[in-house]
Amino acid sequence: MRDRETELPRLEELGVLQTIGPWQVSLRWPKGTDQGGPWYMEVRVDPTAAPEDAVGGISSTVLRQVDFRQAADAWRRLRGAPSSEVDRLRTIASAADDLSKIIRPLVNDGLTDEYLAWLATAYVTFVEAGVDSVTGHLSDVVRRQPDTIRSHLKEARNRGLLTAVKGRAGGQLTDEAKRIISVGLQGDGIGESISAVQRRMGPPV
Template identity: 45%
Template structure:
């Protein structure tokens, strides 16, 4: 029913042959929309008579505002869950790093790396180095080791890759609820 565009959240309503898009400014959850777009529903052709006052009176601004607030609440909840998950992940990573360069540590590091890169994160080495408390060159070496030990696919010198089955098995064993917990990548740590 709704999605988010550049200007702010958008709520979509279906009114027969018409689609109504209402966009609010970023951060706004009260009042009416700042932008209103009325267009023919795709594939139905141009409705006879065009946009009329009857069509405009059918727009349910109250329901759109309620939908906006529901959308905002869900988005905030997802953000809180993601932040809590990442804080827990950082603690697991630091504890594992304190035990040395084990397969468990490398699997956790590889998982954090893959998730960060797949989410479009910039500077994954700096990001991970800060989280683990190691230098960027150390983290780079650890990722290289993860690849050598068969925990991470991809080529050196290129960001990204994927966890191997071996890494996934380690994560399933050491991370409580690994298959269900991650809000971003349900199949990795």
């Protein structure tokens, strides 16, 4: 008899990642399947989460918050997208992860100019990449509600760190924001991380 594991369908390379508090949930489907829920789910602590946030470990409360319907919808969109668009979506997800490692520790210190400058950097990066729901992506990066993100972006503009584009999303970093970022890029590997983000993020397909 063959090993049972060899009889399972090969899993898709594409998958969906959800963030629930300090946990990351990865969901994947069998290759060739076009309906139904995932066959594989992995829950692990978010690398950017504080250790104290994960005290108590994974519980049924965490699992009940997994949005299987949303994950299935996202997976079907990925399967139907051209390979170039899939690559772009992966790049966006990777960029969000890099930016979160920089921004999340800063937000704990309040609305400092450094935090707002980095938030503005993430905002401009996502807008120029043509992502859907820029505020939603920033909400995941910072772990704050969308309304909070909007108020923080407004504050960044009020402090002269981010320009405004009348009537639509957009704007550019000001010279002051660039100065703050350039200081933050010195040491701790942050420069390499944000440079990698900027290299990977290209114009929308």
